[in-house]
Amino acid sequence: MAAPRVYLAGPEVFLADAVALGEAKKAICARHGFEGCFPLDNALDLAGLTPHAAGCAISAANEALMRSCDLVIANITPFRGPGMDPGTAFEVGFMRALGRPVFCYTASPLPHTARVERWAAGTLRLRPGEGMEDADGLLVESFAMVENLMIDAAALASGGAVVVTSATEAAPDYRDLATFEACVRAAAVLPG
Template sequence: MSKTVQTELLKSEARKLLIESERQPLSTMPFHIYLAGPSVFYPDVASLSAQLKADCRKLGMEPLYPLDNEIHQEQLTPAEMAQAIAQANIGMIQQADAIIADISCFRGTAMDVGTAFEIGMAVQRGIPVISYTEAPRPDYLTRVKAVDSDVRQTQGIWMDAVGMIEDFGLQENLMIACTTEYTDQGAAMALSMVRVLLTGPLAVKRC
């Protein structure tokens, strides 16, 4: 079975689970899912995180959200605070059975770098990773060309002022795109795909 066929089967099964979970929450499974992404920086983080965690629990899984870590800030320097946050997030990822990661553009044409680190750590652990955006979007090269009028093609290679631009038709840098399954249908779909991977017979191969 090709990776494309596997991916479509995964998404098909995930859609069925989503419909089922809308009727009633799915049976609880002993899985913890790390919810990665730049939402921790958004002004409406409280409502966003509440929705993410509710969607996770509706699918019978327990959410691990970075801001739920208890960091005692008293008498910490900014550097010490940063270190404490980093270690707490790493600890959560080490507990997780899978992660979903919002790879929406963040302050530029690419995803949040902290989220990229968290994806890499999860991939190294060998746990499922589903990357997602809330809506379809152009591939990486198209996004770069849209904001930089100086992008040009030289001998078949796309270049900007810095150098070569990846041109694989992927959503993100190949190290993200080739190590995660991706959906443009939002976090709930990503969570449903994770549940399928954790409970079903599908063994999705990476490219």
């Protein structure tokens, strides 16, 4: 029987050492009985394509790779703001829509609401009867979840999990392999 294939989603694809990090994650997956599939595994010839066409080709290849996988493990560590990478959010939703288990992990110990409060830097105000809103009048989600409610709920409803670092608060560590491996271990106990 072939090892279950895991799509490894996350903003680490933007790191200078992304390929090496992907290989490290795939090795961890293999130790736990999975075949890790990193988005940069796609061998694409983008020569001669416009930036727009290249982006569309990468998107199509990643969707095909996700369709070939049995579950997703997504790095939802905050990216360029208080929330997760939007591409990773799409990948989580895509895999959930395919009916695949969703596992998420973050190298930030802070819940979503606390990260938004910090990002808003004292500009939040009370919206009577509803909670806090930001300077643009947008309600701040307050559901005691790690990320936007759609992400946490997708993981839990799929039989997956959201794993949070045990580290103390620091700058986001997209290379956090300890929390990643804890998430892989959580996925390894899924029933057959």
